[in-house]
Amino acid sequence: MTTKENQVLDANYVADESVPWIPFFGNEIKFHKINMVTGEICVTMKSKPGSQLPPHVHHGTVIVCTLAGKWGYLEHDWVSKKHEVVYEPAASLHTFYTPADCEEDTIIFNVINGALEFKDEKGDTFLILNCAGSLQMYHDHCEKVGIQNPVDITKF
Amino acid sequence: MTTKENQVLDANYVADESVPWIPFFGNEIKFHKINMVTGEICVTMKSKPGSQLPPHVHHGTVIVCTLAGKWGYLEHDWVSKKHEVVYEPAASLHTFYTPADCEEDTIIFNVINGALEFKDEKGDTFLILNCAGSLQMYHDHCEKVGIQNPVDITKF
C-alpha cells in the first residue's frame, strides 16, 4: 500500500495587490484567505500610531506576527515589535492599541480561528465577526469600491 | 538529526463515570475534555425522544457522531442514525431535535471548535458558549451536586 497523490491541493499564493484594504474601526484590514469549512481567517491589519480597536474576545486561537511598527493590549504591559509573535489562547479578552509615538504604521498578520466578539463601552456585545461576516465585509467593500471580479479568497 | 521524544504527552483516557451529566435546555451534556488553548470541546449530549435545543450558530467546525437513537436539524431533511457522522462547517445555523417516536434516548458525541451562539425566538443571541463558559458550567454543576474533587478536564 503506497501513498499516491490524489486530489492533493497546491499551495495557494495570494498576490498582495490583488486584495484590497478595508476600513475597520479606524484601522485597515486585508483578508488573504478565509476557510469556509473551518472558519479560519488569514488577515493583515494596518494601524496608524495612536489607533485602537474595541475590546474583543476571540473564541478560538489567534496567532499574531508583527510585520512593522509596534502594538500592545491595554490589559498587558508588553509591546510587540517587528517580527515578534503573540499567541492568544481561546476566550481571552483584549483591547488592541498602537502607541502614539510609533514612528511608522503598525502592520500585523493574524491567523484567526473561531469568531471575534467585539464589546462596547458597557461591555455589551455589538459585533460577532466570524468567517461568514468577514467574507460579507470583503464582498461589500469590493462592490463599494468597484472591484468587478474580486479574488475568491475562499478557494483552495 | 534524529527525532527523540521530549515532553511528549500521553493519550488522555477519561473514565465515563468520572464526569457528570449536566442539564442543558432539557437535554443532558457530559464534558470529556476542554482545551483551554484552542477552545476545542469534546462533549456528549443525551436527549429524550421529542427534545430540542434553541437554534445556534457555531463559529468553528462541529463534528457529530451518533452513539444511540436518532436526531436531525429542523432546517434539514436527513435524520442521523446510530454510528453515522455529521460534519458541520463554521457559521452554519441549526435547530437540533430528536424525533418524538424515537425508541430510545439519543446520544451524540461532539467535537466543537469555536463557540456556540444560541438564539431566542426573535433571533437575538442570548448565550455564547465557548471553552470558558463550558468550563464554568462544569465547575458550577460539580459544586451544586457536591462533587468534591472534579476531574480536571482541561489537563493533557
Place this chain on the structure above:
Amino acid sequence: MTTKENQVLDANYVADESVPWIPFFGNEIKFHKINMVTGEICVTMKSKPGSQLPPHVHHGTVIVCTLAGKWGYLEHDWVSKKHEVVYEPAASLHTFYTPADCEEDTIIFNVINGALEFKDEKGDTFLILNCAGSLQMYHDHCEKVGIQNPVDITKF
C-alpha cells in the same frame, strides 16, 4: 455592519450505508469525511476481539470515542469502554489492541489531524498515512469492490 449569510456551508450528513468498510491490518475502517485542506479525517474502525494495529505515531491530535466493545493501548493500563473518550496529543506513540475476551466487535470513531506514521517490529516507519493516502485507499477500495459512483467524502 451586520453579519449576513454569504456562502455559508450546510451541515454535511453522511449516510452510514453509503460508504464502505475497508480492510486495514486485520481490522476494518470506514471513512466518513476527509478535509483535503486541513488534512482532518473522520473515520470509524471496527475490530474483532483480539485484534491489533501496528504501533503508530500521530503528528496531530487524535480524538477517539468508543461506540461499542472496548480497546486499549499496549503502552497504557486503561481500557476504554462504550461511550468513553480518549484524547491523544500530537507525537504520542501507541499500539492499539482489543482484548481477546471482548464479547462484541469494538467500534471506535476517530477524528484525526496530521498523519499517522506506522512502525514495523524494528521501529522502522513503513507507512505514513495522511489525507491523500486515505483518500487513495478509499478510491482503490471502491474500484476493487465495484462501487461505481463513490460518495465524494472530500466535499463540504
Place this chain on the structure above:
Amino acid sequence: MTTKENQVLDANYVADESVPWIPFFGNEIKFHKINMVTGEICVTMKSKPGSQLPPHVHHGTVIVCTLAGKWGYLEHDWVSKKHEVVYEPAASLHTFYTPADCEEDTIIFNVINGALEFKDEKGDTFLILNCAGSLQMYHDHCEKVGIQNPVDITKF
C-alpha cells in the same frame, strides 16, 4: 447562565531576543511557540539569497507570511514578496528556494500543523519533523550554545 471567566489563559507574548536562531539546512529558524497538545508550531525562517530546503510534504496546513525578501517553490511559478501570504493545504509537496538575486535576507513566518516530512534526492524520507522533534532541536541548540534557562516555548 452567564459566561464568567474561569482559567482563561492570557495572550502569550514571546520577545524576539529571548529565543535563538537555529541552523536548518543552510537556513536559520526561530521557534516562537510549540503547542504540544495539537502539534502546532510557530516558527520564523531566515534565508540568504540563493538558499534552498530539501523537498518536503506537510501533513497538515502550513500558513506562510513573508516578512522580508522573497521566496518561491521550485514546483510553482509565483514568487512571494514582502507581506504576502501563502496558504498550503495538507499533503502538498514543495521545494523552498530564495532567488539568487534577492537583495536582502528572506524572512518568513510559518504556522505549521502536522509534521513536515523531508525527502532526499531519491525521494526517500530522511526526516519527519513534528512538535516533539522541533522541541528537541530547540533544547539541543540551547544546550550547545550555552543558553542556561531557555524560554519554555511550550507554555501557554
